[in-house]
Amino acid sequence: MTASTIELRASLEDRRIAALAAAGIGLTLAEAAIPLPIPGIKPGLANIVTLLVLYRFGWRAAAWVSLLRIVAGALFLGTFLTPTFVLSLTGGLASLLVLAAAIRLPQAWFGPVGLSLLAAFVHIAMQLAVVDLWLMPHVSLQGLLPWFLTAAWLTGLANGLIVARMMNLPQPECRREVAA
Amino acid sequence: MKTHFGQSPKCVSAEANAGAAGVKRSGRSQAVQWIYPGDWLIVLAGLALVAGLFLRAPAVADRVTIRQSGQPFLEAGLRIDRLIAVPGPLGTTQVEIHGGRVRIKADPSPRQLCVKQGWLQAGEAAVCLPNRVSVELGRAAYDSLNY
Numbered sequence: 582m583t584a585s586t587i588e589l590r591a592s593l594e595d596r597r598i599a600a601l602a603a604a605g606i607g608l609t610l611a612e613a614a615i616p617l618p619i620p621g622i623k624p625g626l627a628n629i630v631t632l633l634v635l636y637r638f639g640w641r642a643a644a645w646v647s648l649l650r651i652v653a654g655a656l657f658l659g660t661f662l663t664p665t666f667v668l669s670l671t672g673g674l675a676s677l678l679v680l681a682a683a684i685r686l687p688q689a690w691f692g693p694v695g696l697s698l699l700a701a702f703v704h705i706a707m708q709l710a711v712v713d714l715w716l717m718p719h720v721s722l723q724g725l726l727p728w729f730l731t732a733a734w735l736t737g738l739a740n741g742l743i744v745a746r747m748m749n750l751p752q753p754e755c756r757r758e759v760a761a
Numbered sequence: 762m763k764t765h766f767g768q769s770p771k772c773v774s775a776e777a778n779a780g781a782a783g784v785k786r787s788g789r790s791q792a793v794q795w796i797y798p799g800d801w802l803i804v805l806a807g808l809a810l811v812a813g814l815f816l817r818a819p820a821v822a823d824r825v826t827i828r829q830s831g832q833p834f835l836e837a838g839l840r841i842d843r844l845i846a847v848p849g850p851l852g853t854t855q856v857e858i859h860g861g862r863v864r865i866k867a868d869p870s871p872r873q874l875c876v877k878q879g880w881l882q883a884g885e886a887a888v889c890l891p892n893r894v895s896v897e898l899g900r901a902a903y904d905s906l907n908y
Binding site (some may be wrong): 687692698724727731736742745 | 773802810
């Protein structure tokens with residue numbers, strides 16, 4: 582008897598999530614190559630993908646894409662299961678939870694820029710909390726707090742504007758509808 | 762070319778979405794249109810938070826240096842509440858770290874000047890001259906252990 586083969590069927594949604602996560606991983610790797618003067622501050626470009634997925638495909642898909650990106654990105658960068666990975670994971674989870682709540686806000690009033698800013702602030706707040714409580718409990722981070730939050734404000738705003746811009750690009754289907 | 766984002770069942774642009782809700786957004790530059798009314802609140806609240814933190818920030822004193830006869834006796838952070846006994850020629854000086862502050866709690870010197878000084882402000886130092894103990898509240902320099 583030949584051993585039975587286990588066949589994993591990837592649904593269309595699986596493939597879509599994989600492709601989107603790959604886009605996020607690409608951005609993660611790309612921004613890891615950018616030299617930044619202060620450790621711990623980075624643009625978080627992969628969150629653009631997370632937000633776009635949240636708007637197009639819902640929170641579940643966004644959570645998949647975000648968590649896959651965090652794990653795979655850490656594997657690529659060699660930080661899997663290191664403190665860096667824990668910071669990335671806790672920050673990502675906190676952001677996802679806030680986004681789950683924020684996406685329910687009235688959409689005419691709160692757009693991608695607001696959501697991006699909220700996610701960025703919660704992300705850095707969670708990371709600082711983890712550093713403060715677990716990694717370096719005896720070192721006061723108070724002096725660094727304003728700088729980290731300034732960075733979160735800038736990157737959250739920039740990423741949100743990029744998402745808003747991408748959402749306003751004409752969609753292929755929309756164009757078809759107009760033509761028909 | 763088929764894009765992933767093109768598979769969305771509905772293609773609601775931000776402008777159409779806002780238009781449906783009766784929010785006028787025209788005549789401004791595009792980047793401003795992408796920020797919705799509620800977003801402005803978040804943008805400004807974030808800015809206020811950052812500004813507030815910067816204004817409150819200057820009291821960055823997180824390191825206590827205790828000296829005995831001019832020699833460094835102990836360098837400590839403010840995070841852990843504790844009582845430090847510093848021996849001197851007259852007896853023991855008690856330095857208390859509590860709630861992120863530091864003071865000299867007890868001292869054998871006759872005039873008790875350093876004890877009366879109370880909790881130290883950032884950058885201040887309390888000197889118990891008779892017992893040759895000084896406590897200085899300052900900013901930590903980077904060292905290889907902490908950084």
